[in-house]
Amino acid sequence: MSLRSANIERIDGGLFDVLVVGAGINGAVSAAALAGRGASVALVDRGDFGGFTSQESSNLVWGGFKYLENYELPLVFGLSRSRNRLMKAYPDNIKEIGFLAALDHSSPYAPWFAGLGATAYWGIGMFGTDRPHLYSAEEVKAQEPVIDTTDVRGGIEYQDAYLIDNDSRFVFSFVRSALEAGAAVANYVELLSAERVGERWVCRLRDTDTGTEATTSARVLVNAAGPFVDDLNESWDLRTEHRIVYSKGIHLVVPRLTTTRHDRVLAFFDDTQRLFYVIPMGRRSVIGTTDTRVETPYTEVTDEDRDFLLDQINARLDLPEPLTRADVIAERCGVRPLVVTRGADDQAEADWTSLSRKHEIERDESRAVVTVLGGKLTDCLNVGEEVAEHVEHLGVPLEKDVGTWYGEPAHQTRAEFYRQARLMRLDALRTKPDTEPLTDRLWRRYGRRAFDLLEAIRADPAMGEDVMGSADYLRAEVYQAAEAEMVVTLDDFMRRRSKIDLVVRDEDIEASPGLREVAEILFGADAERRLADYRERKGARSPRG
Known part of the structure; x- marks a missing residue:
């Protein structure tokens, strides 16, 4: 069973303290902060993690x-x-x-x-x-x-x-943090309906990839749907003081x-x-x-x-x-x-260019809903902490925040990775000019999981080869993405887990024999269909003339 399937199975029929809807930066940090403080959390998004607004930032x-x-x-x-x-x-x-x-x-x-x-x-x-x-x-x-x-x-x-890497991969680091703290997380899972029954919300969900439906329950809902927060609140007949x-x-x-x-x-x-x-x-x-x-x-x-x-x-x-x-x-x-x-239409029109990227978090006591409006990547830790505070006010007990739900691994762990990489001469695998050392890149992208990549390369040197030439992505990284990063479409890997689609021209990607190998590693027998879907979506985007 894949990691994603296992998480959907956990969500189906489960009773959670909190269901977070939306896995952009706001939803991801909320899930990480809550799970890191002992709450039972489910996180779902009808698209990919960091797959909408959070993948279009300036990376600043x-x-x-x-x-x-x-x-x-x-x-x-x-x-x-x-x-x-x-x-x-x-x-x-x-x-x-x-x-x-x-x-x-x-x-x-x-x-x-x-x-x-x-x-x-x-x-x-x-x-x-x-x-x-x-x-x-x-x-x-x-x-x-x-x-x-x-x-x-x-x-x-x-x-x-x-x-240094792309914004959506940074979002995914919080998704991983939530997962490692015990949260159940799943991309491409849509919230069909939510009904308040007694002291909990009963929610109907649908896996948009397979069409399978599921039901789950939660004491509190966190609406972190980014640009769709108002629509989601409307579906629950809930009104906030602010809007988007x-x-x-x-x-x-x-x-x-x-x-x-x-x-x-x-x-x-x-x-x-x-x-x-x-x-x-x-x-x-x-x-x-x-x-x-x-x-x-x-x-x-x-x-x-x-x-x-x-x-x-x-x-x-x-x-x-x-x-x-x-x-x-x-x-x-x-x-x-x-x-x-809300109601400030004239002000919004008059002061359009002066509107800032501040965030507002509102709590509905009677319905047990927390809504996150606005915000930006820079403010993400504050959003996570504030959401946890609101959830605690709604009666969900949380452990003391000791800051373990965010940040890179300890310096000693990093030093050990660099020591092992140096002994196996990892950086000597890379001979292309003007590229950063492999040791730096793997540690930055994967943290503790980078040790698994070293093991894979030791066992099979072919795992240390670039799988798509100028894309600068090792074969071992693709295998790890298949196993641990819940890749559902080829876009998830090419655009969000990596930034290949952002730095390599479409014609070069298409001409690379490694593209099919990437699809085969990620999807096995389903590679041909996923590859065709990827090409169709690429073709549907606005052409650059």
């Missing part, structure tokens, strides 16, 4: 420098503290990174004023990063020659942090644009005086994000979106040839669920 862990312009000092302070906590808890996954902002004559702030803001930001963040710097136009050019400084007055560099509005943001993944340091973000104001970035992603650069109000969480990248970002970056970089749509390797497109007070 930041304190919200731009929120200073609206004087949201408490929010910036809270986010900066959260960023510092995450950097400390995940030192191999979340790294400090510089943001080099080039300010031209159309920018809303002069360099000296932006420098004051950066210094204030550093202080509000309790000096948890390196200090900021103020640069002249000449110094900006020296720092990064690709920036066109013809119209640049100067620049600043301040510090924040970013996720949607902002669409897109990113374009292109070949690496920076020429000096490849571990720094470039920041610019676009023609609408909104910030956008060039963010490192290994051997690629990610350009974004945009900010467009939309009425639905279902979005796609349009030609207008592509052309806008390409025009903005071409006007600000001194490139050998301007970027065109043909240079776009992959795209990200999603909505930010932004929180407004």
